[in-house]
Amino acid sequence: MSQHNLFTALRAAFPAEMSRTAVETTAADGAPLFYTWDDLDRASARIANLLASLKLPEGSRVAVQVEKSVEAMLLYLATLRAGYVFLPLNTAYQSAEIAYFIGNAEPAVVVCTPGNFGWVSKIAFTQGTQHVFTLGDDRTGSLLERAVHHHDVQEPVARQADDLAAILYTSGTTGRSKGAMLTHGNLLSNARVLQDYWGWTSQGGPQGHGDVLIHALPIFHVHGLFVAIHGALLNGSKMIWFARFDPRAVVAAMPRATVFMGVPTLYVRLLAEPGLDRDAARNMRLFIAGSAPLLIETFNAWQQRTGHTILERYGMSETIMLTSNPCGADARHAGQSERRGGTVGFALPGVGLRVTDDTGQPVPSGEIGNIQVQGPNVFKGYWRMPDKTAEEFTADGWFKTGDVGKVDERGYVSIVGRSKDLIISGGYNVYPAEIEGCINDMAGVAESAVVGVPHPDFGEVGVAVVIAKPGAQLVPEAIIATLKSQLANFKIPRQCFVVPELPRNAMGKVQKNLLREQYKALFA
Ligand code: MCA
Numbered sequence: 001m002s003q004h005n006l007f008t009a010l011r012a013a014f015p016a017e018m019s020r021t022a023v024e025t026t027a028a029d030g031a032p033l034f035y036t037w038d039d040l041d042r043a044s045a046r047i048a049n050l051l052a053s054l055k056l057p058e059g060s061r062v063a064v065q066v067e068k069s070v071e072a073m074l075l076y077l078a079t080l081r082a083g084y085v086f087l088p089l090n091t092a093y094q095s096a097e098i099a100y101f102i103g104n105a106e107p108a109v110v111v112c113t114p115g116n117f118g119w120v121s122k123i124a125f126t127q128g129t130q131h132v133f134t135l136g137d138d139r140t141g142s143l144l145e146r147a148v149h150h151h152d153v154q155e156p157v158a159r160q161a162d163d164l165a166a167i168l169y170t171s172g173t174t175g176r177s178k179g180a181m182l183t184h185g186n187l188l189s190n191a192r193v194l195q196d197y198w199g200w201t202s203q204g205g206p207q208g209h210g211d212v213l214i215h216a217l218p219i220f221h222v223h224g225l226f227v228a229i230h231g232a233l234l235n236g237s238k239m240i241w242f243a244r245f246d247p248r249a250v251v252a253a254m255p256r257a258t259v260f261m262g263v264p265t266l267y268v269r270l271l272a273e274p275g276l277d278r279d280a281a282r283n284m285r286l287f288i289a290g291s292a293p294l295l296i297e298t299f300n301a302w303q304q305r306t307g308h309t310i311l312e313r314y315g316m317s318e319t320i321m322l323t324s325n326p327c328g329a330d331a332r333h334a335g336q337s338e339r340r341g342g343t344v345g346f347a348l349p350g351v352g353l354r355v356t357d358d359t360g361q362p363v364p365s366g367e368i369g370n371i372q373v374q375g376p377n378v379f380k381g382y383w384r385m386p387d388k389t390a391e392e393f394t395a396d397g398w399f400k401t402g403d404v405g406k407v408d409e410r411g412y413v414s415i416v417g418r419s420k421d422l423i424i425s426g427g428y429n430v431y432p433a434e435i436e437g438c439i440n441d442m443a444g445v446a447e448s449a450v451v452g453v454p455h456p457d458f459g460e461v462g463v464a465v466v467i468a469k470p471g472a473q474l475v476p477e478a479i480i481a482t483l484k485s486q487l488a489n490f491k492i493p494r495q496c497f498v499v500p501e502l503p504r505n506a507m508g509k510v511q512k513n514l515l516r517e518q519y520k521a522l523f524a
């Protein structure tokens with residue numbers, strides 16, 4: 001049987017010299033920690049063999065909510081090896097959110113932090129999960145205790161390109177989160193395109209072994225889990241691994257690295273670091289930004305401070321990467337090599353991208369419309385939601401991104417807005433409908449609206465505007481406190497206002513644009 005397991009392709013790219021350092025990091029006590037390529041291979045084999053020993057049904061989901069660690073990455077690789085489906089969960093999610101994901105995905109295995117075992121295992125066992133393991137960020141927990149008894153050699157389970165590799169939950173503009181189903185073929189095809197497009201190299205670099213990636217993003221979303229990890233592994237590149245983003249430590253690591261990936265907030269925070277200058281960035285080859293709009297001010301400031309031009313790219317959980325500014329000259333676009341601030345570059349090779357009006361007709365270049373895409377990177381659909389999946393595709397098979405943008409005559413794509421009601425805060429997506437639902441359920445609330453307003457650090461943050469029921473007395477701080485007990489911290493509005501009425505149009509619909517305008521200077 002042909003082998004399309006993504007792990008097999010990643011493993012084939014490991015360098016012949018398996019004793020070389022693959023990951024360099026710092027232990028919880030501050031001591032330096034090194035993992036060789038051999039360590040990655042053998043440790044992920046042990047975990048894969050542990051998973052195989054559980055005799056799980058075909059297509060089983062392995063849901064994981066743990067702090068970032070190299071072992072958490074190994075668990076991802078092990079899940080691929082064993083042929084199961086990886087389901088990463090943001091560590092900020094609270095019990096009600098976790099209960100929904102576990103109930104919806106019905107994972108056969110759940111892995112959580114030792115500290116959360118009590119409540120997570122209760123939810124998991126109630127929902128029918130058979131196996132709950134723990135994994136701490138200091139190599140503690142039952143997962144590794146069990147894995148150590150398994151063999152350190154494992155043949156990756158044969159997978160077809162169309163078989164599921166991961167499910168990533170993304171919130172919906174209405175209703176609950178949807179699980180985007182990504183296949184081995186989606187992930188590998190996109191990783192290979194990026195390997196070529198971003199010029200990953202195994203030559204040169206500060207240590208002579210080619211590119212070295214600074215990995216400072218969380219690993220429960222596309223950016224840190226797929227774009228960054230696949231990029232490094234598929235090139236046999238070392239990673240300098242940070243469990244948490246610390247701007248000073250990242251600047252200190254730059255002379256030993258060549259590639260950095262971050263959401264715009266990371267760039268804003270790095271620019272606030274006095275040590276960031278041309279000398280610190282002297283060995284760097286590529287700074288990549290995405291997940292949220294990069295302000296032109298940040299793009300320009302970075303150029304001035306470091307002499308490097310940030311490469312901005314655009315993607316989604318459902319599609320992985322869609323467009324990118326050029327790394328070198330782009331052959332398909334008349335040799336264009338300019339990274340243009342305020343644009344997300346060209347559609348990647350193999351990605352079809354079109355801009356349409358609301359009737360679905362393509363608009364001429366330069367005109368604004370809805371962005372639709374297709375390609376081998378586009379997901380298989382939403383987990384157990386065939387109707388939602390059908391809604392998000394056009395009759396001729398294009399995926400509706402919900403982003404609004406334009407393509408200029410040279411092929412550069414710009415995102416100018418979103419037709420979906422979404423706030424992107426520090427690179428995390430926040431769906432106002434979910435927050436409004438929680439507020440509307442509170443006693444004394446008649447109605448609410450949550451809007452995104454500019455924020456110097458997070459790009460955008462939410463502001464809640466609430467109407468009380470007649471006679472009810474609402475306290476904004478109490479509303480925020482209740483939300484904090486229900487939702488992940490990044491979803492909590494930064495401010496809450498109780499007002500007598502919301503602006504409405506003739507149809508009675510709340511005019512969120514007017515609220516955004518009213519509160520736009522709150523954090524200026
Ligand atoms: C933390 N807080 C936030 C956020 N993160 N609030 C809003 N938005 C956030 N993103 C809250 C904390 O709960 C805390 O609240 C307060 O802000 C201060 O926390 P701080 O210590 O400053 O935060 P941090 O721990 O330093 O985290 C900031 C961060 C982090 C490093 C920017 O949010 C982060 O790693 N973001 C990256 C997200 C990412 O990887 N996105 C990629 C998605 P309190 O004080 O009240 O407790 S993939 C994707 O979008 C697509 C596919 C793509 O194109 O890549």
Ligand code: AMP
Nearest residue numbers: 290291292293313314315316317415429
């Ligand atoms: P997610 O569902 O978390 O994967 O977020 C995907 C969304 O992030 C996209 O639909 C865009 O709205 C947004 N996004 C990602 N990259 C960029 C970018 N470079 N510029 C503007 N928006 C972006």
